[in-house]
Amino acid sequence: MSAIEPAHDAPLALLGATREELCARAATLPGGRGQAEALHRSAFREGRFEPESALPAAQAAAWREALAFDLPRVVRRECESTATGLLEKAVLADARGLEYECVRIPMGRERESICLSTQVGCAMACRFCETGLLGRLRQLSAAEIVGQVVLARAQLGWRPTQVVFMGMGEPLDNTANLIQALHVLTDRAGLGFARERLTVCTIGRREGLAALHALGWKRLNLAISLNAADDARRSELMPATRALPLQELQELLISYRPRANFRLGLHWCLLPGLNDTRDDARRLAAWCAPLGRVLVQVIPYNPGTQPITRAPSEDEIARFLGWLREEGLAVRRRITKGRGVMAACGQLGNAELRGRAPRERGR
């Protein structure tokens, strides 16, 4: 039994299961496979679980006993206009009232990303990140991860065409639930996202990368939150990276490549005075050299409630991008979206949650 599979008589979390997993549970339930497929359809398409609408009360009760269906409560929604459309952050709450967030990011040309959380808070404690100030309060289940997408489509009117795991939490600190969520998100009988529409963003964790690699999904996108190309600076900015020094991370990424033309994403949060010099650009290029195709995304720092520096100016951003190009790197500047509603990169996290549970700092 996997770590996330419930004991046989425990309710199966409907939103954390593929249709086949649900049908396997349906063998002894009223209506069997046909009823399971109907319940699966309405749960994933409409965000509803109403066995009473099709079954007599006693039979519906049997389904209610066998399955768990919970969508998070929407605490509030905050919007910001951007050049490509309306960015929106939804603050959600679990049954205990712990809040986590997902973000709709308009990409233009009728594309939109949904940025998902995998944990409430995060144990990695990256110093430039608001979520890191919370500590890890709890893991989100696969159903809660997928539930953000179902809720967004059914209740918020979002139409995500791609999914990025860049919200609250380190996805590879919750690997079993992340991987189950990937299976459910790509289930053709359900939400049906193509694998190339999914991007996992991580600081790089040994076991998690091995588990993703073992999936053998050639088209799944991977991005590493790098931010410094020397161990001393990286561990100062991201204490949890001490567990995986850059040379070892580089070796893992060299052997990770799932297909010949795979392009690895590298995220660089640009922090004035901390990682924005000519030498930083040179070191980054040297570290990337053995990795094959990479795309460096430069993300201007978005100061949170405890800033470690200021936001970079447009000149500073352009200068750093220019140095990276001179070094021969493919680069893209991430346009800042959502800063005004604390929905931009590194800004997710509710200051009121700090101290509500013991902090579990990076390992």
Ligand code: SF4
């Ligand atoms: S940047 Fe990511 S890994 Fe680091 S503290 Fe924030 S959420 Fe966690």
